[in-house]
Amino acid sequence: MHCHLYIVVVGVLVASVSGTFDNINRDIVNKKIERKLDVSTQLVKANTKITLENSGSGAVRSFLLVLTKEEQDNLAFINAQIGGTNLKLTESKVQEYRDLVFYKVELKDALQPSKTVNVEVEMVFTHLLEPYPAMIQQGEKQLVRYKGNHYVLSPYTTTTQTTTVSLSSPNIETYSRLKPSAHTDTSVTYGPYEGVQGFSVDPMSIHYENNAPFLTVSRLERVVEVSHWGNIAVEETIDVLHTGAKLKGSFSRYDFQREHNSYSSIKSFKTVMPASAKDVYYRDEIGNISTSHMRVLDDAVELDLRPRFPLFGGWKTHYKIGYNVPSYEYLYNAGDEYILKMRILDHVFDDVTVDELLLKIILPEGVRNVVIETPYPVEQLPDSLHFTYLDTVGRPVITVTKKNLVESHIQDFTLHYQFPSVIMLQEPLLVVVAFFILFITVILYVRLDLTLSKDDATEAKMRVSSHCELVHTHHDKRARCYEKLEEELQKLKGSKDVAQSQTSTKKLQNSIRDETQIINDLASKIRLDNSEYADRVLELQKMDKILRECVTQQLVNVEKLVAGKMSKQQYMDTDGPLHKKKEEALEKIKNLLGNI
């Protein structure tokens, strides 16, 4: 799987190391060449089937493909294969033909003498079709001219060859004729030509109608932001230019709406996104572009993009498209080792040509040892850092760029990196710490007194209120003691164990006395600041005294009852008024507490 990625190699100066020249092997003969030229879109797709024969005596390990300089400049993609397996291609030079560009194709198995092999070569050229005339009016059809070679350019002698050119429409203005040639409906056939010498050239020219969209992506910036929290965000910034025949004169909306004859103009195009894409947006600098439709298909999300205005020749537009995909589909890991597999270039529209691609991969913070593998050579730019939410040291950004791409370049890159999973905790901790600091600051600010001058009135008020609070707590303690005393009383009634009860009640009474003493002290302190509140506290104490007396009396009575010193009837008589008195005192205490 991995070696497969390296086999397809396209034109970057890999083999152009000066000094190494290849020789043309005179033993090789092209027994048969069938070339299919597809010029029905804005691209020129050449599909050539070559039957090679080794007419010499030694085994042949490689052969050469030739391109002119012009073709080389516009070559976007080249691939050679035998029966489905790709062959290794390297760019090379030949001493005698300095103005031509050669590709050396290495055969997988050496070609034995007098054996033949079928090689299939696929080439895609961009910007090779020239709109002619270069400017047309709104209602006119777009004519383009293709200039090429009647013969397949090859360093070897060809026994027989044919070329079929398929066009987009049957309307042909002119086409060059080299007999035998024929024109049927939407195709022109040249050949068969017999016994063509190596490097034979005979200019071919076809001038025909081609209303296919001539839409070039002049620049595509693709940003992939990986989050280990389960999301990968993709955003593409796209500059689109209509590279067909330029619009001459005025654009009339009336004609555009009425006649539908704007053949070469582009109103909309389709972009295909991954099936799991969600939160799709389509916008530019001045906001959302409201004219788009999304369709979710089984294997893809199809977006019908309509630019703000129809594109005529020479008109351009610029937009952003973005979406999120779940990371489990693209991100694989084993422990701390991660692999990201995503497309270098994704579908923009059919038969796209991308002049320049810039791919940025933003990885999470703390990623180490990043290695990128691509199926075809790309230029890697220096890494940079990206800062976003909760970042401290910045996220590493891997940037690669490549010029002149077509649909065949829609392939996956593989990015290896290490990421210690502990770092995942960094961001939540950061949030926790930030909030902690915030709350601590607020707490400190509220509690600290930052005034320079003393404000006696407020301070006295605060002192009083804090003392009052203490009164409340102590009173609560006291109240609890009373409750316990009450419980003891009930218990005594049941158990009749006077001795034990006396020890515990003593203890409770003592603590009640202590609390009362404390409250008394507090009252005297309060009096220093606010006599009103102190009076209330004293009132409370008075009531408490009554209450205590009642309770003590009750206790004594119960003890008497238990000891048999008092009859039941007597007890009931004395207890009734005591109980009433107690309730009254409680009620008053309640009211008083409310006012302190």
Add this chain to the structure above:
Amino acid sequence: MGRTQTKSPSTGISSPVGVKSLLVFTVLLLAWMAGFLSRLFAVIRFESIIHEFDPWFNYRATAHMVKNGFYNFLNWFDERAWYPLGRIVGGTVYPGLMLTSGSIHYILNLLNIPVHIRDICVFLAPIFSGLTAIATYFLTKEIWSAGAGLFAACFIAVVPGYISRSVAGSYDNEGIAIFALMFTYFLWVKSVKTGSIFWAAMASLSYFYMVSAWGGYVYIINLIPLHIFALLLMGRFSHRIYTAYTTFYILGLICSMQIPFVGFQPIRTSEHMAAAGVFALLNAVAILKYLQSVMSQAEFRHFFIVAACTAAGVVFLAVVGLTWMGVVAPWSGRFYSLWDTGYAKIHIPIIASVSEHQPTTWFSFFFDLHILVATFPVGLWYCIKNVNDERVFIVLFAVSAVYFAGVMVRLMLTLTPVVCVLGGIAFSQLFEVYLKEEEPSRPNGGDSSDDDDDGEKNSRYDKAGKLRKMKHEQQATNDGLGVIRSMVIVAVLMILMMFSVHCTWVTSNAYSSPSIVLASYSQDGSRQILDDFREAYYWLSQNTADDARVMSWWDYGYQIAGMANRTTLVDNNTWNNSHIALVGKAMSSNETAAYSIMTALDVDYVLVIFGGVIGYSGDDINKFLWMVRIAEGEHPKEIRESDYFTDRGEFRVDSEGSTTLLNCLMYKLSYYRFGELKLDFRTPPGFDRTRNTVIGNKDFKLTYLEEAYTTEHWLVRIYRVKKPDEFNRPRIPVSQRKVKRRNVYLTKKTSKKRRGAIKNRPVVVKGQRPKAKPT
């Protein structure tokens, strides 16, 4: 059991301050959130984008500042506006808005929060509405009570009069200026109450922020002196107001002069002279008070008369003299139009042409303020009844704001806060009366902490009338009017509920429809977006030369500059009337005359707004009379408004319209090829839906311009001005041509019949060069 229950009130009472501040905090937070969220309709329905016309400039300036730094922003000369004059943006803009959002952006970026400056601009006004609510709370608290403050804060958070200028996406000066206004007033009231230099200095700093944010600062610098003046007249001179005003005025004056756009205006224009005069007067009064304490009664009386007469004479002569010498500029036209509502219509049509400068109707008072318009006089009455130093201020604020709001729709904005304050006072007072528990045991009402507050109030406020009235009210309620009380409470709550419903409805329906995106709803409720403005502006930005100059009416200047990034001739900063008049003249002249103006101005494209296809009423034909009027003001010989009317004085575009109108540039650009368009089967071709008529001049060609782009619904039409070599090329007789045709003979055969030639290929005759095809 009974004992444990005592615990819960004890904790509640132990920290009443804490509970109260928590309550205040919660209410203010909720008010902030309600204010913020109710302003998001437009963002939720459409998108996060700057919506209106003016804000596009602010946004563009902010983006420029964020990109190039503050100093470059101050020195920014914008050559893309007012071609060929240009505009010194740094010196002609209130930078507060840009600085505010720029610094928010800066801080967020420091914290690695990558928020786009556009989103900050969009959400700035809603965020500041919350701050306004808090400032209003503090102001009302100072003037009346914390309860009234909470009411006022809640009112201002949702009241439509303020929302109209602060919805998300309306990135305008007013959005932050109302906060600055209320906060300055709060600090001013505070400084008047305390007489402390600290608060006065804070007030002047806040005033500085206001000056940097909005031209409405003039209102502050006139209202505060008016307050002082009124206090002096009422004999309420005190050292507190002396300290407050002198500190505020001097610091405020120095601070305000730091803004480049304001510069020396505070000491050189009549608008600011009242503040200086009051400053002098206050000092004179202070001196007199001092002398009064030194001199005897008779001496003083004599001295007073002499001094007063001389001082008044000197001040008057000085002002007149300075104005006459030109040192102090007289009142500007915009201020005259505040006193004389007919002034603008006669003298400055450009001010009158703006719809928000029209007088306010009763309808819009109710629409913007709802129940508050009825309750705010009640609050005013309370303030007058229990008057003290700071309540004099709010009364003056209310009275002046009501007047200004009546003059101009736009100034409804300054009325709204004071209406909220006074409405809050009215409601708070009402609830205080009707919501109090009947407790005969406690004559003063309320718990102990309230007692303390009341005690403070009594000592602080000049008149203790409130307390007396309270007693009186309580006696009334003691008569067993419980049913009436609850009825009143329920009714008032209902009214408040209706108020909030109304606010939401108005916000949703009237103030949240962006002018840049038009939405139409079909009968099945589905929405159709007409995005023609952005379509056209984006076309301009992508498919015209970077330095192309676009001529349009000034309304669209900021948008073209902001969205299309192209040079404009005139824009919404209408500082040069004659330049606008020139554009107006070009639009109202015939094509030939307009062409000479357009070539003189280097115009490459002309942009017009045309609503005839979709029935959009705010298009250029409907604004056309203003163009004519403004052009006539500067060029009365060439342009006459009467020419554009029919004999019966009607403005119509059908066949009965005046010929001048039917042949002027604006007409032609709007209706070019419209005469052929048949909108539907019921109407004849060329039927204008906006004006409901068939246009008068249908079949015409353009000589000097060509259609460059027209949007989908024809809303925006862009024309390219042809270069002189592209039209009207005169035919030169063959004899006079310098370049002669070599071959005059033309074959009668068509190219197809030519023998042996491939289509369109020249015949190759042996021994001769192929002849060039005659052109």
